[in-house]
Amino acid sequence: MKLDIKNILDSYFRDNDGDDTCPVCIEDNGERPPLYAIASFIRQHNLTLSSSNLELAWEYICGGNTSLKNEIVGLSSAGRLDNAAAQELHDKHLRSDIGVQIDKILMEAIQHIRATTQTIDDGNKNAIECENNMIEQADSIRARSGDVDIAIQKLLDLSKLMVESTRENREQITETNKKLASLQTELEQARNEADFDQLTKLPNRRKFERTLDEVLEKLIEDGQPLVLAFIDIDHFKKINDAFGHECGDRVLKLVADELSSLTNSKCHTSRYGGEEFAVIFEDHNIEEVCKLVDACREGLARRELVDLESGNALGKVTFSAGVAQCLDSDTKRSILRKADLALYEAKSRGRNNVLTYANDL
Numbered sequence: 001m002k003l004d005i006k007n008i009l010d011s012y013f014r015d016n017d018g019d020d021t022c023p024v025c026i027e028d029n030g031e032r033p034p035l036y037a038i039a040s041f042i043r044q045h046n047l048t049l050s051s052s053n054l055e056l057a058w059e060y061i062c063g064g065n066t067s068l069k070n071e072i073v074g075l076s077s078a079g080r081l082d083n084a085a086a087q088e089l090h091d092k093h094l095r096s097d098i099g100v101q102i103d104k105i106l107m108e109a110i111q112h113i114r115a116t117t118q119t120i121d122d123g124n125k126n127a128i129e130c131e132n133n134m135i136e137q138a139d140s141i142r143a144r145s146g147d148v149d150i151a152i153q154k155l156l157d158l159s160k161l162m163v164e165s166t167r168e169n170r171e172q173i174t175e176t177n178k179k180l181a182s183l184q185t186e187l188e189q190a191r192n193e194a195d196f197d198q199l200t201k202l203p204n205r206r207k208f209e210r211t212l213d214e215v216l217e218k219l220i221e222d223g224q225p226l227v228l229a230f231i232d233i234d235h236f237k238k239i240n241d242a243f244g245h246e247c248g249d250r251v252l253k254l255v256a257d258e259l260s261s262l263t264n265s266k267c268h269t270s271r272y273g274g275e276e277f278a279v280i281f282e283d284h285n286i287e288e289v290c291k292l293v294d295a296c297r298e299g300l301a302r303r304e305l306v307d308l309e310s311g312n313a314l315g316k317v318t319f320s321a322g323v324a325q326c327l328d329s330d331t332k333r334s335i336l337r338k339a340d341l342a343l344y345e346a347k348s349r350g351r352n353n354v355l356t357y358a359n360d361l
Contacts, residue, residue, distance in 0.1 A: 034274065037061045045081045052090040053083070059094060062274030064199040064252055066245045068093040197271040199249055200256035208270035208278050215268075215280055216332055226326040227281040227289040228335050230343040231259065234318045234351040236275035243314065247307050251317055258300050262292055278339075286325040286356055293321050294354045301352060320346040324357035 041057040042049065059065055060072050071089060075081040195207035203211070218224045233239075233255055240248040252275065259277055263269045272278040281289045297319055305314040322342025326335045338357040346355035 034058070034061050045076065045086070047086055048083055052094075053086050055094055056086055056090050064245070064249045065093055066249060069245055200253055200271050202256050202260065202277070203268070203270040205270065205272055205278075208268070208272060208280075211268050211270070212280060212332060215282055216326070216335075218282070219326060219328075223328075225283055225285060226335075227284050227286050227323060228326060228339045229279040229281070229289060229293050229321050229323045230272070230339040231277040231279065231293070231319050231321045232343055232347065233275040234320055234347070239314070239317070243307060243310070243312055247310065247312070247314070250307065250309070251305075251314070254305075255300065255317070255319060258296055262296060286323060289323055290354055290356060293323065297321065297352070297354060318352035320351045321354040322346050322357065323354060
């Protein structure tokens with residue numbers, strides 16, 4: 001029986017009630033979401049339905065890796081894009097060694113902790129042994145007055161041994177603590193690399209999801225206001241088609257820089273995927289957020305852009321935004337859906353605008 005990949009992929013995004021389990025921005029004018037393009041890519045090249053092939057297809061359809069896209073186009077034109085070639089591309093372009101780095105760092109930390117524990121344990125055993133010997137020598141002094149000088153010398157030797165053993169343990173522990181501090185720094189660096197988009201340098205979707213969870217927890221505990229905005233570059237596919245993916249990458253960086261101006265300790269801007277961005281606003285009401293996002297939109301829309309690499313005039317680049325206030329009754333899933341619906345409506349009404357979520361959307 002032939003697998004209906006479209007239905008399989010579609011079921012991944014929808015639950016039994018037909019509701020979106022993650023927001024997929026559907027373009028107007030009859031354009032289908034990236035889901036269908038991914039399914040078509042898998043079918044066209046007769047690829048197996050694996051996580052690596054799905055990730056490769058997503059990056060090709062929605063990502064900004066120009067060299068990967070060029071290699072896929074070349075292999076596809078030559079009819080050589082099969083599962084083996086797809087795996088090689090995934091290993092080359094998408095398989096980050098961050099996980100391997102983190103595992104290595106953690107294993108080294110565990111080994112050093114074990115070594116430190118063993119050192120402390122050995123030191124304790126030596127100390128106990130020395131203490132017992134010192135007690136014996138003290139008893140010997142009391143019992144045999146004629147051997148006092150010899151007993152005192154033995155006590156001094158045991159004291160010296162204890163001091164040396166304690167000093168060695170302390171030096172070993174200090175050295176291990178330095179190593180653990182270095183490993184912690186490396187681990188934090190590796191985690192940071194895994195949390196940021198390589199092209200725009202913004203936090204990626206993985207980091208966005210964690211930040212949203214943290215802010216939702218504050219909302220539950222402290223009643224802190226939360227507003228979520230989804231932002232999507234208008235007609236981005238046309239930019240890629242007309243000027244190439246490298247120019248498209250530069251447009252993504254430009255919009256990312258513009259949105260980064262909003263970022264502070266209470267505002268978190270992320271690249272959500274493809275040409276879509278997400279901004280979390282803490283301690284802001286929805287009117288304030290709309291003004292901030294709209295001011296950013298207007299500032300970008302007023303500019304006449306030129307691609308400095310090619311000298312081609314790009315004209316105006318605009319974006320659409322959907323903004324939603326998180327209520328006490330909202331869940332993570334519902335606030336994502338509300339912001340996504342507002343974005344869809346903003347694009348349906350002609351793009352280049354900011355629209356707030358309303359119950360009738």
